[in-house]
Amino acid sequence: MRALTHFLRDFGLLVILALFAVSCSTKSSPIAGQATPTPTPPLITPSDIDSTQAAWCAGLIRISELSRPPVGDWQQEANRFVDKMYDFNGPYKVLFRPTLAYAPHAFRTDRAGTLSYFIGGNPNFPNDGEGFARGPWRACTYSNDLPGGVTGIQIYGNTAVAMGTVTLTDLNNQRTTVDKVFGFRKLPDNTVKLVVHMSAKANEAPTPTPTPCPR
Numbered sequence: 001m002r003a004l005t006h007f008l009r010d011f012g013l014l015v016i017l018a019l020f021a022v023s024c025s026t027k028s029s030p031i032a033g034q035a036t037p038t039p040t041p042p043l044i045t046p047s048d049i050d051s052t053q054a055a056w057c058a059g060l061i062r063i064s065e066l067s068r069p070p071v072g073d074w075q076q077e078a079n080r081f082v083d084k085m086y087d088f089n090g091p092y093k094v095l096f097r098p099t100l101a102y103a104p105h106a107f108r109t110d111r112a113g114t115l116s117y118f119i120g121g122n123p124n125f126p127n128d129g130e131g132f133a134r135g136p137w138r139a140c141t142y143s144n145d146l147p148g149g150v151t152g153i154q155i156y157g158n159t160a161v162a163m164g165t166v167t168l169t170d171l172n173n174q175r176t177t178v179d180k181v182f183g184f185r186k187l188p189d190n191t192v193k194l195v196v197h198m199s200a201k202a203n204e205a206p207t208p209t210p211t212p213c214p215r
Contacts, residue, residue: 041158044186049144049153049162052184052192056085057140057166063118063133078119078133086114087185087193099178099199102127139169142180158186159195166199177202 059081066072086094088111096108098117105125108114116122120131144152144164152163162184167177183196 039188041188042186042190044155044158044160044184044192046153046155048186048192049155049160049182049184052085052194053142053144053162053182056182056194057142059085060118060133060168061137061140064135064137067134068136074134075119078115078131081133082111082115082118085194086111086197087187087195088114090185090193090195092195094194095183095196095198097198097200098132099201100132135168136171137168138171141167143167160184161196165202 059077063074063078063081066074066077082088086096088094093109094111094114096114096117097106098108101108101117105113105127108117112122113125116125116128116131118131118133120128120134122128142164144162146152146164154161160183162182164180165177166180167175169175178199179202180199181196182194184192185195186192
């Protein structure tokens with residue numbers, strides 16, 4: 001009788017363990033007729049934002065360098081640049097409002113318009129000329145430091161916003177600074193791309209107009 005009792009107790013434990021294993025396996029396996037759960041998007045980090053802005057600056061300068069003698073394949077580099085930096089395959093359109101784009105093409109939401117802004121040559125965007133990236137640029141830096149000691153970065157899960165400035169230095173060491181807003185999205189493969197790009201020349205305070213003396 002004692003042997004039978006031990007057998008039933010041990011057998012009961014085995015059954016419980018087996019049911020627990022099946023339960024765990026069922027939770028991790030998709031049920032027929034149900035969609036596979038969407039994986040949690042990777043979180044974007046301040047380091048991601050910095051490295052993406054640095055890559056944008058480096059890519060712009062590389063296009064400019066290849067546009068000058070000895071001329072390289074700046075077209076291929078520009079195509080690689082826009083595909084690397086901008087999220088044209090995302091769920092929404094890219095929102096791109098570059099500094100020197102003019103109506104009716106001030107806003108660019110597709111790859112063709114974005115590429116044209118950087119290297120020109122597209123008859124659908126005649127005001128782009130030879131393209132912004134083919135200018136005489138030798139250096140590009142960025143900053144997210146805003147007045148009052150504010151860091152212009154906000155992170156929301158796998159997306160983020162950065163506000164600040166981009167400064168370009170030309171071959172004559174003349175600097176041009178523009179205000180910018182970048183919106184980022186981190187993809188499941190951990191790459192980070194731009195979904196929003198807004199830039200504009202900094203506004204200077206107008207010269208006060210003298211008030212005429214009453215007569």
